[in-house]
Amino acid sequence: MKRVHLIYEHPVFQEKFRALQEEEKDRKFCRHTLEHLLDVARLMYIDALEQGLPVSKELIYATALMHDIGRIDQVEKGIPHEQAGADLCDVILPDCGFSEDEANKIKGAILHHRKAVEGAQDLFFELLYRADKRSRNCFACGMKKECNWDEEKMNLKIEY
Ligand SMILES: [Fe+2]
Numbered sequence: 745m746k747r748v749h750l751i752y753e754h755p756v757f758q759e760k761f762r763a764l765q766e767e768e769k770d771r772k773f774c775r776h777t778l779e780h781l782l783d784v785a786r787l788m789y790i791d792a793l794e795q796g797l798p799v800s801k802e803l804i805y806a807t808a809l810m811h812d813i814g815r816i817d818q819v820e821k822g823i824p825h826e827q828a829g830a831d832l833c834d835v836i837l838p839d840c841g842f843s844e845d846e847a848n849k850i851k852g853a854i855l856h857h858r859k860a861v862e863g864a865q866d867l868f869f870e871l872l873y874r875a876d877k878r879s880r881n882c883f884a885c886g887m888k889k890e891c892n893w894d895e896e897k898m899n900l901k902i903e904y
C-alpha cells in the first residue's frame with residue numbers, strides 16, 4: 745500500500761483523528777477535518793508546481809495529513825499542537841516506511857506551521873504555512889470577528 749494511506753490507516757492516527765472529530769463536532773471556529781487535511785495537501789502541491797519546486801508529492805501529502813493530528817493533545821493535555829504533531833510523527837512515520845530524513849523534514853514543517861519562518865526560509869516549511877492559511881474561507885465565515893487569527897493570515901477575498 746502507498747505510504748500516505750498507511751499513515752491514514754495507522755491505529756494511532758485513527759485514534760487521534762477520531763477523538764479530534766468527536767471533540768470538534770460542535771466547534772464554531774474552523775474544524776480540522778479530513779477535508780482540511782487534504783485541502784492543505786492539494787494547495788501545497790499546486791503551489792509547488794506553480795513555483796517549479798522539486799518537492800515530493802508523497803512528502804507533501806504525508807505532511808498535510810499529519811499537520812493537525814496533534815490538536816487533540818492540545819485540547820486534552822495542553823501540548824501545543826505543532827509539538828504534539830511532531831511527537832506523533834516519531835510514533836507513526838517509521839511504521840509507514842518513512843526514513844529518518846523524510847520524517848525530519850515533515851516534522852520541521854509541522855513545528856513551524858503556525859508562524860511564518862523568518863530569516864533563512866525553508867521552502868518546504870513555507871508551503872505548509874501558506875497552504876494551511878489559504879485553505880480557510882475566512883471571507884465567508886460567520887466567526888470572523890471572534891477568530892484569533894491576525895488579519896494578515898485571513899483570506900478576506902477569494903485568492904487564486
Ligand atoms: Fe494547525
Ligand SMILES: [Fe+2]
Pocket residue numbers: 780784811812876
Ligand atoms: Fe491546519
